Amino acid sequence: MAPPLSSLTVPLSAGTAEELGLTAGTLGPLTAVAGALAWIREGRGFVGLGETARFTATGPGRFADLQAQFRAATGGAGQAPGLAGSGAFAFAKITYSKRSPVASELIVPRVVVGHPEASFSRTHGESVRPWLTILSTDPSEELTPELAHAEAVRLAALREPDRERSAADAVTPGALGEDEWVAAVATGVSTINQREVTKIVMARDVVVRTESPISRSELTRRLARAYDSCWTYSVDGLIGATPEMLIRVIDGHVQARVLAGTIDRQARPDATIDDARAEFLGSAKQVHEHRLAIESLVSELAPFAPELVHDSEPFVLELPNVWHLASDVSVKVGDDGRAPSALDLAEAVHPTAAVCGTPRLVASLIIRELERMDRGHYAGPVGWVDAAGNGEFGIALRGTVLDSPVSARVFGGCGIVAGSDPESELLESWAKMRPVLDAFGLERPSTRI
Missing domain, CATH: 3.60.120.10 (Anthranilate synthase)
Structure with missing residues (x-):
């Protein structure tokens, strides 16, 4: 059985945004983090850092299997008011064919930085400010705003170097x-x-x-x-x-x-x-x-x-x-x-x-x-x-x-x-x-x- 997944969503503080290099209002700088997960358009969307859980499935029932695993882990937990994409969250990749032996996956990051477009707000028209979500499968871990910001800064420091070009490429x-x-x-x-x-x-x-x-x-x-x-x-x-x-x-x-x-x-x-x-x-x-x-x-x-x-x-x-x-x-x-x-x-x-x-x-x-x-x-x-x-x-x-x-x-x-x-x-x-x-x-x- 999947471990229970808990989450906390908090506003992204100005200080943490500066440490993460996000003062320009785009999530782009976070894509330089080693192993970062991303879904962004025109600088907005979601970037995940670290990994908390992973759910896998294959075959014709892969969509339903992934959904069942995720729901069991989250217990049907909802989102922060008016913020689709807050709370329990996973990046997804699903195979083209039900016959593929390759695994379809939902990947739950340790931290998600969210800054979607304004249309995500239920009030439609209000500006949606960036937020942080921290996720955990440790029932003894107390999720706090301070921990969310500290984990984001820690994980964002893990940068990946660019590839060295070669004539052999x-x-x-x-x-x-x-x-x-x-x-x-x-x-x-x-x-x-x-x-x-x-x-x-x-x-x-x-x-x-x-x-x-x-x-x-x-x-x-x-x-x-x-x-x-x-x-x-x-x-x-x-x-x-x-x-x-x-x-x-x-x-x-x-x-x-x-x-x-x-x-x-x-x-x-x-x-x-x-x-x-x-x-x-x-x-x-x-x-x-x-x-x-x-x-x-x-x-x-x-x-x-x-x-x-x-x-x-x-x-x-x-x-x-x-x-x-x-x-x-x-x-x-x-x-x-x-x-x-x-x-x-x-x-x-x-x-x-x-x-x-x-x-x-x-x-x-x-x-x-x-x-x-x-x-x-x-x-x-x-x-x-x-x-x-x-x-x-x-x-x-x-x-x-x-x-x-x-x-x-x-x-x-x-x-x-x-x-x-x-x-x-x-x-x-x-x-x-x-x-x-x-x-x-x-x-x-x-x-x-």
Whole structure:
């Protein structure tokens, strides 16, 4: 049985904020701490220091198993008034596939520094000030404001050095070489034309090998700076900056952001966002791919709330490496007093058409055969949960999984429909890997790998 988890949330004092380097109002400096856990966007969010508890699960019941373990440990403990993300808290990473042997995990830090956006407040419009939460599984430990601040300062002093660059650092083939993957995409297109499937999302990986140890904090800091409008995540070796919000649940208010459709900005250096919009909306392939992703999400959320609101027309999301066709979906759930938790909804909508395909079951079988790899945590839900059922889950995209101190897998995926060109999809996959390769200080190899 899991040990009981106790917590105390207190305002972050000005003195401690100064010692932690947070006087500029951003949590960024804390990502330099060795082993820091992070979920931040535009400098706001949550950073965890140290570790108090860890819950693991595998298989089809991994969402429910993790939720049951967390609830048993917290005893249903709530949050500080009006502060979603306060009180008992865990960072989460869940595998893409129920068949993966890789463990899905909830990680409870020793200390959480929270400074979310103002919309987290129940009073909506009040400024939410940063706070500290200290967590413990020791029933004899007295949790006090003084201890919370002291532990935060102690753990924040454990800094991690950046990786030393070497000419030997390299990007090498993953499960499939480029030519093999292009052939697999061609097979996927042929399959779409012959079977009752309209879209499959095919991912590929490359392996980064370094001479000196990889620095998790360096990767997190570089991604957070370069892609501050994305959700930068770092959860025990799963690191990235995702532009896609799978599900956000704050006091019964649910939001999601769907992306499907991509244009590589490097290939169009002089194009404007208006040019991108015209290209997206003028492409039957891009519009079709996006519509499938929206329809998939709406159908999965419908049992929880019949009245959903989503953008009548998608918008263009501008990122440093690509443009995406995007839509936002929002809904209020739990009016009957039985609000689903963030884990409940993440399980209901995962995997979306944006990372799997349509119809989901058929697409999942096809991509498992064609990709010839276990995605592990790539394209799975990543984020945080609290004991009240609040949470945010992004899709673990634009990311890497650290396999060893000197090696990591970097992933990129593409939506394949009837009109897809395999060579164009290969270029798109490299564009999606670019954020992480840049963070490593590496480039796409000049020859096929």
